[in-house]
Amino acid sequence: MNSGKVPVNVLKRSVLRQLKNKRTEIADSAGLGADCAVFAPFSKGQMVTCVQEGVVELQCENDLAEAEREDLSVMPMRRIFQKCANNLAAAGAEPVAAELVIFLPETVEEPELKALMEEAEKAATDLNIQIIGGQTRVSSAVRQPIATATGYGILSEAAVTQVSAGKKLAGQDIIITKWIGLEGTADLAARNREKLLVRYPAYLVEEAAAFDRYYSILPEAATAVKSGGCTMHDISEGGVFAALWEMAEGAGVGLTIDMKKLPLRQETVEVCEFCNVNPYELRSGGSLIIASPEGTAVVEALAAEGIPAVIVGRFTDSNDRLILNEDEVRYMDRPQRDEIYKNV
The missing domain is CATH 3.90.650.10 (PurM-like C-terminal domain)
Known part of the structure; x- marks a missing residue:
């Protein structure tokens, strides 16, 4: 894919359509033409946030990606979400939502992006986290996909x-x-x-x-x-x-x-x-x-x-x-x- 924003048809087909898990705490998610998510009002508790980043594995491996798996800083997308959820839980919060930013190399094709999003959605769903927005960009400066998950949790009044x-x-x-x-x-x-x-x-x-x-x-x-x-x-x-x-x-x-x-x-x-x-x-x-x-x-x-x-x-x-x-x-x-x- 070419550098810059992922094309709209690719965004709709291989990114947004993969996001299915919903939570009542989210009134409106970010999407095409909408850059912000809205949390539903809640009367008790506090908002907690954390960030987790990582170089992620591609499921559609080419020779370069196969070699890169020897790098132990590379991790599956599910671990990025798990680490984010762990950080929130260690603060006493219930993980609720996450924003996901992905930077991709130009060598990545749409099926690989779709596979990454499917993996991200499965990881989020397993943790009952709703992906509420983010960014997906392609850059010639990137050699491996890099993902950053910003997690949001709710700390109940009792937990506070x-x-x-x-x-x-x-x-x-x-x-x-x-x-x-x-x-x-x-x-x-x-x-x-x-x-x-x-x-x-x-x-x-x-x-x-x-x-x-x-x-x-x-x-x-x-x-x-x-x-x-x-x-x-x-x-x-x-x-x-x-x-x-x-x-x-x-x-x-x-x-x-x-x-x-x-x-x-x-x-x-x-x-x-x-x-x-x-x-x-x-x-x-x-x-x-x-x-x-x-x-x-x-x-x-x-x-x-x-x-x-x-x-x-x-x-x-x-x-x-x-x-x-x-x-x-x-x-x-x-x-x-x-x-x-x-x-x-």
Whole structure:
């Protein structure tokens, strides 16, 4: 396709016609000749917004796209929407809507654009998010499709009260849901599948590559909000150490964590050892950090919903950020570049 706006007939046929999911919170969506969406009035709660961008995979692969899949910064469209929804949920909000901006290279043809929009709509529908507008442009400066999703969520009045109650982190328990390193393990296992199969049984490799089924943190975030005042942060780029540092730095507090309590799947241990990466600094989408003054009660509430969770430490009123590993005590380093890129 030529640089500039996508032609009107292509926009109508391969973009707008793919958008079918509707929510009552949206009074009117953007569309042809209408650049703004309108939210229906709501009397309670607050609006929450976040942005998630990424280089996306093409489903109609050509030779260049096939080569680009070796780049671990490339991701499927569904993960962009999931990350956006996770960010909203970690703020205590219910994901409602998203605007989608896509920049395409000139080499992309209309069937590929349609496939991207079908994937985006399926991802949004699975999360019960309505795509309410955006932009689709073609540029000679772009080599791979680049997508940005701006998500909108509604924080109910009850959630506002609960989340606000947990903002003072000092003295609160640190809870981690599911297991760290899930996202990175899945990416590494998929990329190194053949090499891993030489050393490990097929069931272990396939299980590791299928960890993407755990990416959503919406269930645990909703349960945590109902279980008392809390602050939450989804663990993504940089891994659990980066996420913990960011929470402590943002609140101006310290922390102490027991490294032995950080939850790891055996598949992650094996894949990380094989790929020579540190699982504690590996992208960990699918795992949520919850700070709560009633950590045990939150863990029990999560367990009742079938969600694994464990208390790994506490936030403190000092400036020290300490990692305990049996008799060893060390200071937490500032966040480093994600370990996933060592394997590129």
